[in-house]
Each structure stands twice: as structure tokens, then as C-alpha cells.
Amino acid sequence: MSVSSRPSAEGRPVAPGPPAGPGRRPLWWRLGHLAARRHRAVLTVWAMLLAGSAVLIPGLLERAIAPAVRVEGSASLTGARLLEQGFPQLGGEQMMMIFASATLSDADEPYQRALHDALRAVSAQPQVGGTQLLPVVPGQDHRHAYAIVGVNGDQRARQAALPPLLGAAKEAASRASGGRVDVHLVGESALLAEAKHTDLADLRRAELLAVPLSLLVLLAGLASGGAALAVLAVAGTVTVTALGLLAAASLLGVPVNTFMLAVAATVGLALGLDYALLILVRYRQSRAAGHDRHQAAAVAVSTAGRTAAWCAVGVALTAAALLVVRTSMIRTMGAAVSVSALVAALAAVTLLPAVLVTADRRLLRRHRLRLPAFLSRRVRALLDRPARPSASTGRPPDGRRREDEHGWGRWARHLMRHPVAYTLACAGLLLAAAAPLAGVRLAFDLDRASIAGTDFGRGLTAMEGDGISSSVAVALPHPAGAPPVDTAALVTTLKQDPRVSFCTSLDNGRDLTVVIVIIRTHIDDPASTAMAREITGRLVPASMPPDQRAFVTGPNVIFSDLMDETTSQLGTVIPLVLGCSLVFLLVTFRSVLLPLKAVLMNLLAVTAAFGLLTLATRHLPHLVGTHVNTLVPLLAFTLVFGLSIDYEIFLIHRIAEHYHAGGDNTAAVVHGLRHTARPITVAAAVMVATFAALLTAHRHHLVQLGLAVATAITLDATVIRLALVPALMRILGARNWWLPAPLARLLPTPRTTPPPPPH
Numbered sequence: 001m002s003v004s005s006r007p008s009a010e011g012r013p014v015a016p017g018p019p020a021g022p023g024r025r026p027l028w029w030r031l032g033h034l035a036a037r038r039h040r041a042v043l044t045v046w047a048m049l050l051a052g053s054a055v056l057i058p059g060l061l062e063r064a065i066a067p068a069v070r071v072e073g074s075a076s077l078t079g080a081r082l083l084e085q086g087f088p089q090l091g092g093e094q095m096m097m098i099f100a101s102a103t104l105s106d107a108d109e110p111y112q113r114a115l116h117d118a119l120r121a122v123s124a125q126p127q128v129g130g131t132q133l134l135p136v137v138p139g140q141d142h143r144h145a146y147a148i149v150g151v152n153g154d155q156r157a158r159q160a161a162l163p164p165l166l167g168a169a170k171e172a173a174s175r176a177s178g179g180r181v182d183v184h185l186v187g188e189s190a191l192l193a194e195a196k197h198t199d200l201a202d203l204r205r206a207e208l209l210a211v212p213l214s215l216l217v218l219l220a221g222l223a224s225g226g227a228a229l230a231v232l233a234v235a236g237t238v239t240v241t242a243l244g245l246l247a248a249a250s251l252l253g254v255p256v257n258t259f260m261l262a263v264a265a266t267v268g269l270a271l272g273l274d275y276a277l278l279i280l281v282r283y284r285q286s287r288a289a290g291h292d293r294h295q296a297a298a299v300a301v302s303t304a305g306r307t308a309a310w311c312a313v314g315v316a317l318t319a320a321a322l323l324v325v326r327t328s329m330i331r332t333m334g335a336a337v338s339v340s341a342l343v344a345a346l347a348a349v350t351l352l353p354a355v356l357v358t359a360d361r362r363l364l365r366r367h368r369l370r371l372p373a374f375l376s377r378r379v380r381a382l383l384d385r386p387a388r389p390s391a392s393t394g395r396p397p398d399g400r401r402r403e404d405e406h407g408w409g410r411w412a413r414h415l416m417r418h419p420v421a422y423t424l425a426c427a428g429l430l431l432a433a434a435a436p437l438a439g440v441r442l443a444f445d446l447d448r449a450s451i452a453g454t455d456f457g458r459g460l461t462a463m464e465g466d467g468i469s470s471s472v473a474v475a476l477p478h479p480a481g482a483p484p485v486d487t488a489a490l491v492t493t494l495k496q497d498p499r500v501s502f503c504t505s506l507d508n509g510r511d512l513t514v515v516i517v518i519i520r521t522h523i524d525d526p527a528s529t530a531m532a533r534e535i536t537g538r539l540v541p542a543s544m545p546p547d548q549r550a551f552v553t554g555p556n557v558i559f560s561d562l563m564d565e566t567t568s569q570l571g572t573v574i575p576l577v578l579g580c581s582l583v584f585l586l587v588t589f590r591s592v593l594l595p596l597k598a599v600l601m602n603l604l605a606v607t608a609a610f611g612l613l614t615l616a617t618r619h620l621p622h623l624v625g626t627h628v629n630t631l632v633p634l635l636a637f638t639l640v641f642g643l644s645i646d647y648e649i650f651l652i653h654r655i656a657e658h659y660h661a662g663g664d665n666t667a668a669v670v671h672g673l674r675h676t677a678r679p680i681t682v683a684a685a686v687m688v689a690t691f692a693a694l695l696t697a698h699r700h701h702l703v704q705l706g707l708a709v710a711t712a713i714t715l716d717a718t719v720i721r722l723a724l725v726p727a728l729m730r731i732l733g734a735r736n737w738w739l740p741a742p743l744a745r746l747l748p749t750p751r752t753t754p755p756p757p758p759h
Contacts, residue, residue, distance in 0.1 A: 025298075028309075032301025032353050036294040039354035046351045050237055053244020060247035060256065061200065066192030067259040067329040068155050074326070074561040075536070079475040079551030084152055086477075086512030089130025091150030093158055094471060094516075094554070095187030097122065097131070097169065098459040099145040104180050106136070106145045114177035115145055121172040127153050127161035134518065137501040140466040148471070148516070151189070156255060158189045159196075166455070184459025188555045191446075194456045195699065199258040202697035206706075207265060210693035211236075214273055214686050221682030222280075226362025230355050231280055235272030238347045242268040242340045257332060262702065264336040267639070270690040271315070271344035271646075274683045275308035276352050278650055281679040283356050284363065293360045297353040305349040307653050312345030314584050314649070315642035321576035322638055325569045327562060333635060337642065412673040412726065416666050419727040426724040430715065433608035440614045442567060443627035444559045446524040450698040460523075467501045467520040472532050472554035474515040474540070485513040489543035490535075499531055529560040563630040570634060577641050578603075585645070589652055590739050590747055597728055598652075601720045602644045606637055609712035613704060624707060625700035632701055636708040643687065643709070644716045651676050651721055655729070656737075665733050673726050684717030 025033070035042050070077045084092035099118070104111040119131045129150040136142070149165075151158050162185065169183040211232070218228035242264045250256040282304040286296035315337060322334030356363060415422055451457040463469055476485040484507035494503040494517055502518040517535075521527040532552045540550040578599055585595035610633065616624045655672030659665060691713070694706025729736050739747075 026302055028306040028349070029298045029302035031349055032305060033294055033298035035301070035350045035353040036297035036357045039357050042350055042354035043358065046237060046241075046347070046354075049241050049244070053240045053247065056244050056247035056251075057240070060243065060250055060261070063250050064196070064200075064256050064258050064261055065156050065159055066189075066196040066199075067257040067332075068255070068327065069188070069192065069329055069562045070155075070327065070558055071561045071565045072326040074558075074565070075551045076553040076557040076561045079473065079553030080558075082475040082477060082512060082551060083150075083473060083514065083553065086475075086508050086510065087129075087150070087506070087514055088152060089132075089150050090148070090473065090506075090514065091127075091129040091152045093151045093188055094473060095149045095151055095185055095190060096459070096463060096468070096471065097147045097149050098184040098186065098462050099147075099173065099181055100184065100458075100462055101143050101177070101181045104177065105142045107142070110177040111145075111181055114173040114181040115147075117176040118169040118173040118181075118183055119147060121168040122149055122165055125161060125165045125168060127151050127157055128165065134468070134502060137467060137518070140468070141462070144462055144466055146463070146466075146468055149185075149187075151187075155189070155192075159193055162189060162193055184455050184462070186456055186459040186463060188558055190456050191451070191555070194451050194454050196258045198450050198698050199262055199702070202694070202699060202702055203258075203262045203265060205696050206262075206693040206702075207239075207269070209696060210266075210269060210690045213689035213693065214269075217682065217685045217689055218273075218277070221277075221678070221685065224363065226359055227280060227284075230352075230359055230363060231273060231276040234276040234347055234352050234355060235269050235344075237351060238272030238340070238344045239265050239268040241347070242336075242343045245339055245343070246336070255328065255332070257329065259329060260332045260336040263333050263635075264340050266690060266694065267337050268340035268344060270643070270687045271312070271341055272347060273686045273690065274643075274646060275311070275344050275348035277683045277686065278308060278679055279304040279348055279352055280356065280363070285675075287360070293357040297356050300356070301349050301353055303653075303657075304650070305353075307649050308348045308646075309345045310588055311646040311649050312341040314581070314588075314645040315341040317580045317584055318577045318638055318642040318645070321573045321580065322634070324572050324576065325634070326565055329562075330566065330569075330631075330634060334638070337639065341642070407674075408677040409670070409674045411677070411722075412670040415673070415723065415726055416670060416730050419730040422723050422727040423731065426719050426727070427604070429719060430604045430608045430724075433715070434604070434611040436614040436618075437607055437611040440610065441617070441627045442563070442630045442633070443526070444524055444563045445625050445627055445629045445700050446522075447625070447698075447700050450700075464522055468518050469521055469525075470519050470523040470528050470554065470556050472517045472519065472535070472552050472557060474517065474535055475551040475553065476513040476515070476540075476544075477549055477551075478511060478513060480511045482511075485544065485548065487513060487515055487543075490515060490539055493539055493543065494535075497531075499527065523556045524559070525556075528556040532557045532560070566630045566634050570637075573634060574637065577638060581641060581645065585648070586743075587747055588649060589656070590744070591737050592739060592743075593732060594652060594736055597725070597732075598645070598648045601648070601725060602641050602716070605644060605712045605716040605720055606640050608715050609636070609640065609708050612711050613708045616707065623695070624704050629701040629704055632704045632708060636705055636712070639705075639709055640712040640716075643713060647680050647684065647717055647721045648725070650680065651725065659737065665736060666730060669726050669729050673722070677722055680717055680721055684713055687713050687717075 070080070080092045083090050099115055101111060119133065122128055123131055129152050132148040134146045134148065151161060153161065166183065166185045173181045173183050215228055215232055218231055219225060222228050243261065246256050246260060246264060279300045283296050283300035286299045291299060319334040319337035319341070322330050325331060448457070476487070478485050487505040491503050491505050494500050499519050499521055500517060501520050503515065505513065505515050507513045519528060519531055521531065532554070536550045536552050540548065581599055581602070582595045585598050586592070589595060613624070613628060617626055617628060651672055654676050655668045658671040659668035662668065688710045691706045691710040694702050697703050697706070
């Protein structure tokens with residue numbers, strides 16, 4: 001009896017090994033089989049994790065802080081620390097307290113009493129170093145008064161001090177004035193506190209919308225209520241468990257912010273749905289081939305489950321690139337993505353097999369959907385499941401042949417006949433979508449619409465109307481015991497500047513001189529940032545000795561440093577992500593051209609998505625704002641690149657399975673596309689629904705993030721994975737699998753084991 005040969009990963013024919021016995025099954029097969037056999041124990045363990053996480057999450061929502069925006073090593077952070085150490089009365093943050101009355105003037109006795117009582121009550125708060133009442137500036141409304149409040153401590157301490165501080169001031173002012181004087185507080189921590197409350201509300205709203213949307217997509221794509229609910233249950237478990245891990249970390253003292261919660265919940269739900277769906281599809285295919293429940297679960301985990309695990313590693317690697325950014329806001333976002341990805345992979349290869357064998361009958365039961373009449377016959381054909389193979393021959397019956405002729409099989413063969421035309425058309429479409437990116441406008445967005453009705457918003461409106469829009473502090477350190485820094489020339493120059501409302505100089509009598517500057521331009525106006533940079537870049541060198549150091553701090557400078565850091569680090573993060581992706585895909589695919597193609601395709605998807613986002617800022621400013629928030633490109637690029645790897649690995653693995661078994665590249669591409677097009681489409685639709693739910697958010701940065709990621713995934717899963725990638729693979733032919741001999745010896749050869757015969 002002759003033994004046939006099959007091509008190796010390098011295209012060379014090799015003799016097949018002996019049939020694998022139960023003891024020689026690959027690790028992934030054994031893992032899936034064990035989880036299926038011990039499904040009750042697995043379900044019990046996950047139920048305990050779910051219950052524990054559900055208990056911890058309410059406390060997490062209370063302990064979560066607003067994202068930290070200060071940049072490590074920046075001049076603004078150095079200046080803030082110098083002030084906290086050398087001027088405790090000014091504190092590490094200078095907040096502005098606004099007193100406002102509709103009926104009283106600041107000269108009225110009740111107003112004055114309210115003013116002094118409130119400042120006395122504020123000074124008694126433990127985090128407050130001192131208060132400084134500001135003189136009236138030209139043009140100021142005489143029903144308003146302003147005081148600088150110096151608050152010490154780290155971000156968590158300052159945010160925790162806000163409610164009692166503002167509450168004490170409001171109570172004292174109201175009592176002294178008979179309720180006719182109100183108090184507002186404006187500052188970095190006050191703004192972030194408002195963002196925290198808004199982000200949590202947006203997160204709840206988005207999750208409540210994403211779940212039913214995802215369920216509808218799953219029902220349409222799987223045509224089975226039991227299957228849809230099983231996938232959704234696993235994804236929900238991933239989300240709750242990921243948040244539970246963050247809650248446990250917060251109990252150990254790890255700072256957890258609301259942006260981490262939003263990212264962990266959204267990514268956890270999206271990846272949980274994605275991985276569970278892909279494994280479920282493979283499980284149902286194995287059951288249709290005649291395997292029993294446990295064997296089908298083992299085959300699904302050893303194929304799609306292994307792919308999902310690799311995808312999770314890829315997502316975690318790309319997210320790890322964010323660790324180079326010098327602000328905890330971005331670093332913690334990377335940590336949240338990594339935690340969610342790893343939990344999703346763990347649930348996919350352990351919890352899901354247990355759920356599959358437990359709910360097997362419900363998963364296989366199908367219901368024909370009653371679609372609206374306006375849906376075309378082609379759309380209905382895509383949503384309906386292909387017929388099962390014949391149990392006796394294993395060959396597809398006539399129904400499957402008809403599906404090949406009219407469904408994804410027909411599309412795949414059509415694509416193989418016209419690869420160059422579709423490559424040019426798809427590339428042209430993506431480049432056209434990316435074209436508006438040339439006019440992108442990056443800026444720090446205060447998101448005034450979301451804060452208009454808040455206490456912070458009312459105080460900021462009063463400040464801007466009076467020309468006291470923002471403040472900066474210039475820290476001028478000098479040797480201990482030396483006389484104060486001569487700031488006369490600097491103060492005189494600043495007072496003559498039309499952008500300045502008030503300026504004064506202070507010295508602590510030891511080692512630090514400070515210049516306080518109140519400016520008229522708004523906190524989010526580029527002119528305010530330009531003013532701060534002009535002080536350190538031109539005014540200080542022109543009026544002081546050349547060796548005098550100057551550090552400018554204040555809300556607008558802190559946010560400006562954040563904008564500069566996130567923008568500049570794009571040049572570091574993007575090469576890191578590209579490099580990690582290339583190495584990861586090189587090991588995964590054992591090919592040189594496939595990783596290069598994958599990286600190029602992902603770049604096309606990202607740039608096209610941001611081109612469309614730029615277009616939205618011009619034509620839909622009420623929805624997304626007028627500028628792209630500087631945080632969004634860094635976050636969305638990392639997320640999209642990690643998520644795009646999922647579909648790339650899933651498609652190429654299926655193509656590689658067929659190619660390594662037969663050696664025909666075109667047939668392998670047709671086979672891979674026909675078998676993955678539908679699950680990729682459904683998985684992408686679920687992912688898009690999850691991120692599109694962020695469009696309901698009030699904060700523009702969340703809306704922009706949701707729009708960019710949803711758009712990129714849509715383009716990636718349709719134009720790229722279902723057309724451009726297969727067309728390019730058809731053009732490249734056997735060169736897709738080229739691997740130089742030195743790399744072939746260095747990289748581990750993947751071990752494949754055929755599935756067991758059906759019983």
C-alpha cells in the first residue's frame with residue numbers, strides 16, 4: 001500500500017506521520033477534551049469567579065479615579081512638585097474658587113461674610129495648604145469674586161478632597177448669605193472628576209446598548225437562539241471577570257481609573273464575543289461532520305481555540321507598546337486591553353467547551369429567520385447556514401453545492417479569476433478614504449457640551465466672562481539661603497501683555513520664587529499654551545541670568561504636555577507595534593510575505609478609518625467635535641492593530657490548513673475564504689456593534705474612539721479580509737509561504753494532528 005505525501009510548511013513534500021493516538025494528541029486538543037469532559041467542574045470554577053467579580057465591581061466603581069493626565073518627567077509636573085514642596089500653601093494644584101451671586105455685589109456685607117466664612121471653612125480641610133483671594137481685575141463682574149486654593153497630595157487624594165472641600169465652602173457661603181451666594185470650583189482635578197462621572201454614565205449606556213445589538217447580530221448570523229445566548233453568556237463572563245480582576249488590583253492599592261473600566265468592559269465584551277463565536281462555528285462544523293460532543297469541543301479548541309489564544313497574545317503584545325508613553329492614563333489603558341484579551345482567551349478555551357457540551361442540543365437547533373421582504377435573496381443566503389454533509393459519504397449534498405455556486409464559494413472563485421482588478425479597486429477605495437487624514441486637526445478638547453450644565457461648567461463660564469480664564473505658575477528655584485529671584489522685569493513684561501489679567505511674585509524665604517499669572521485666554525485655547533511656552537522660551541531668558549531654571553505649571557500646561565506626549569510618542573508606539581506584529585506573525589505563519597502583507601493591510605485600515613474620522617469632524621462636529629482628540633490616534637491605532645490580527649490569523653490559518661494538506665494555493669484560498677467569510681462577517685458585525693455603542697457617549701473622545709475602531713473593523717473585515725487579502729494571496733501564489741532556510745530551521749515547526757474519526 002503506497003503512502004501519499006503532503007507539502008510541508010515550506011512547500012516540500014513530506015511523508016505523513018503515523019496516526020496520532022489519544023496519548024499523542026496536541027496540547028490544545030487535550031485541553032479542549034478535558035474541559036468538555038470535566039464541564040461541571042469547569043462551570044463551577046467560572047461561576048465562582050463570576051460571583052466573586054460581581055461582588056467586587058460595585059466597590060470598584062466607587063474607588064475608581066479619573067484618568068491621570070500628568071506626564072512623568074514633564075516641566076509642568078516638575079513645577080507642580082516644586083510648588084508642593086516649597087509652597088505648601090499653593091499646593092501641587094492651584095484650583096480656582098468662584099463666588100457668584102445673582103443679587104449681591106462683592107461690596108455687600110452678606111457677600112463679604114460669605115466670602116470669608118467659606119475660605120475659612122476651606123482652609124480647615126486637610127488637603128488644603130492655603131487660600132489666596134485675588135484682587136478685582138478690570139472688566140470683572142462685581143457679583144463675582146475669585147480665590148486660589150492650593151491643594152496637596154496625589155491625584156487620588158486631591159480628587160477625594162473635592163466633595164468635602166466644595167461642600168464645606170457651599171454650606172458656609174449659603175449660611176452666611178442666606179443662600180444668595182453660590183460657590184464653584186474649577187481646576188484640573190475638578191475637570192477630571194466631572195469626566196469620571198460622565199465616563200461611567202457613558203459606559204453603562206454603551207454596555208446596555210451593545211448587549212442587545214450583539215444579540216441581534218448573533219441571532220441573525222447563527223440562526224439559533226441557544227447558540228447566540230451561549231456566545232453572549234461567555235462574553236458577559238469575560239467582561240465581568242476582567243472588571244473583577246481590576247477590582248482585586250484596586251484593593252491591593254493599584255490605581256484604577258474610569259478610562260480603564262471603559263476600555264476593559266468594551267474590549268472584554270468584543271473579544272469575548274469574537275473568540276466564542278469563532279470557536280462555536282468550528283464546533284458546529286465538527287458536530288455536523290459526525291463527531292460526538294467531546295471530540296467536537298476538542299477539535300474546535302485545537303483549531304479555532306488555538307487561533308484565539310494566539311490572537312489574544314497578539315492583542316496583548318500590541319497593547320504593551322503603550323508602556324513607553326509617560327503618562328499612567330495611556331499605560332493603564334494598555335494594561336486593561338491586555339487583561340481583557342487574556343481573560344477572553346482563557347474563557348474561550350476552557351469555559352466555552354464546557355458550555356458547548358452542556359447546551360449541545362440547543363446549539364445545533366436552528367430557526368429560520370423571518371427576514372423583511374426588502375432583504376435580497378443574496379443576503380438571506382448569507383445568513384442561512386449551509387446544509388450538512390452527507391453522513392454516509394462525508395461529501396456535501398446538493399444544497400452545499402448550490403451554496404458553493406451562489407454564496408461565498410462563488411464569490412471566492414470569482415475573486416480568484418480577477419485578483420488584480422479587485423486588488424487595485426480595494427486599494428484605491430482605502431486610499432481614497434485615507435486622503436482626508438492629510439488635513440487632520442489634533443487638539444485638546446475640553447468637550448464643553450458635556451460640562452455645560454455642571455458645577456465646573458458654570459464656574460468656568462463665569463471665569464471666562466471675567467477674563468480670568470486660566471492660571472499658570474512659574475516656579476523659579478534658587479539655591480537655599482540665596483536671595484529671591486529678581487522677577488521685577490518678568491512681572492512688568494507680563495503685566496503689559498494684553499493676554500494677562502493679573503500677575504504677582506512670591507518667595508518662600510528659602511529656595512523657591514513663584515510668579516502667579518492669571519490669563520484671559522481660555523484653558524483649551526492654543527494661545528494659552530503659547531503663552532506658557534513663551535514665558536520659559538523667551539521671557540525668562542530675556543529677563544534673568546542664563547542659568548536660571550523655570551518650570552511652568554497649571555491646567556492648560558498640564559493638558560498641553562499630555563497632548564505633546566501622546567503626539568510625539570506616535571513615532572515610537574507605531575514602530576513598536578509594527579515590529580511586534582511582524583515578529584509575532586512571522587512565528588505564527590512561518591512566512592515572510594504574509595506578515596508584511598498583514599501589517600500593510602492593517603495600516604491601510606487604520607489610516608482609512610482616521611481619514612473618515614477627520615471627515616466626520618468637518619461635517620458632523622455636533623457628534624464627534626471639531627478636532628480629533630490627541631488621545632484617540634494612539635489608543636485607536638493600538639486597539640485596531642491588535643483586533644485586526646484576529647481576523648488575519650483566523651483566515652490565514654484556515655487557508656494554511658488546506659494548503660499544507662494539498663499544496664494548491666488557489667484552492668486553499670478559495671477553501672479558507674468560503675469557510676471563514678461568514679464567521680468573520682458575523683464576528684466583525686458583533687465587534688462593530690460593541691464599539692458603535694460608544695457613539696451614544698457624551699464625551700467626544702469616547703465617541704471618536706468608538707467611531708474610529710468600528711469603522712476600521714468594518715473595513716478590515718469586508719474590504720480587506722474578504723477581498724484584498726485573498727486577491728493578493730492569489731497573485732503571490734506559492735510565494736505566500738516562502739521562508740528562508742535559516743528562519744525555517746530557527747522557527748518551531750507547528751505540530752498538526754488530524755481530528756479523530758467520527759463515531
